[in-house]
Amino acid sequence: MRRHGILVPLACALALISTVAFAMSPPIVTKTGIDVLRERGFDILRGKRVGLITNPTGLTSDLQSTIDILFRAEGVQLTALYGPEHGVRGDAEAGKYIDTYVDKATGLPVYSLYGKTRKPTKEMLSGIDVLVYDIQDIGVLPLGRIHVVRRSVAQAFGPLQDYPKEEFGHGVGPGL
Numbered sequence: 181m182r183r184h185g186i187l188v189p190l191a192c193a194l195a196l197i198s199t200v201a202f203a204m205s206p207p208i209v210t211k212t213g214i215d216v217l218r219e220r221g222f223d224i225l226r227g228k229r230v231g232l233i234t235n236p237t238g239l240t241s242d243l244q245s246t247i248d249i250l251f252r253a254e255g256v257q258l259t260a261l262y263g264p265e266h267g268v269r270g271d272a273e274a275g276k277y278i279d280t281y282v283d284k285a286t287g288l289p290v291y292s293l294y295g296k297t298r299k300p301t302k303e304m305l306s307g308i309d310v311l312v313y314d315i316q317d318i319g320v321l322p323l324g325r326i327h328v329v330r331r332s333v334a335q336a337f338g339p340l341q342d343y344p345k346e347e348f349g350h351g352v353g354p355g356l
Contacts, residue, residue, distance in 0.1 A: 214238070214246045214314055218253075226255040231300075231308035233262040233293070236270035238314035245269070246314045251286045258288060259308050264315070265294040 217225065218240065230250060232238075238246035247268060250258045261268045261283055265275070268290050272278045278292040291304040305311070 212239070212241060212314075212316075214249060215241050218249060222250075222253045222256050225250070225253070225310065225312070228309040229257045229259040229307060231260045231262060231305065231311045232258060232268075233264075233311065233313045233315065234268050235264060235266055235315050236268075237316035238268075239316075246312075247283070247286065250312070251288070258286070260304070261286075261288050261290040262293055262300055262304070262311075263290055267292075 211219075217223075232247060232250060234246055236245075240246070240249060247258070247261060250256055263272075263278065265278075266272050267278055268283065269285075272294075277295045279295055280292055281290050282288070283290050291300060293299065
């Protein structure tokens with residue numbers, strides 16, 4: 181009985197110390213890719229013709245659309261948009277195939293990745309230098325959005341390997 185008598189105050193003291201230490205720690209800030217790009221002045225996109233795969237989850241921390249941010253970014257030429265199910269702005273009905281259309285806010289072509297094709301064709305990718313992917317995902321749709329990335333990257337750049345190793349001169353690991 182006596183041992184249990186000291187465990188409760190000890191546990192309370194540890195809990196109090198942990199709480200105080202946590203409260204005194206600097207806040208942990210997680211930034212989205214678009215926030216980092218904006219902070220860096222879009223340096224890696226400057227002078228490039230940019231294609232953007234996105235949907236309504238592509239947002240900055242202050243809830244601005246990645247489409248609108250890149251469209252207004254100085255030195256960045258947003259050239260084409262690519263949208264999976266629901267379209268790039270979320271105005272398409274779930275499960276309904278989407279055709280290519282023009283985004284009303286930017287005048288840019290929106291190529292559907294949820295219609296006749298589930299990956300961008302070579303024609304859809306012509307005229308871009310870089311393809312940016314901004315769709316938030318919590319990883320619970322194993323056959324969903326990650327396949328949009330894999331198919332798009334493979335179409336744009338050819339088959340890729342996971343875990344490239346310079347010393348071997350080629351990629352190792354499963355193909356993506």
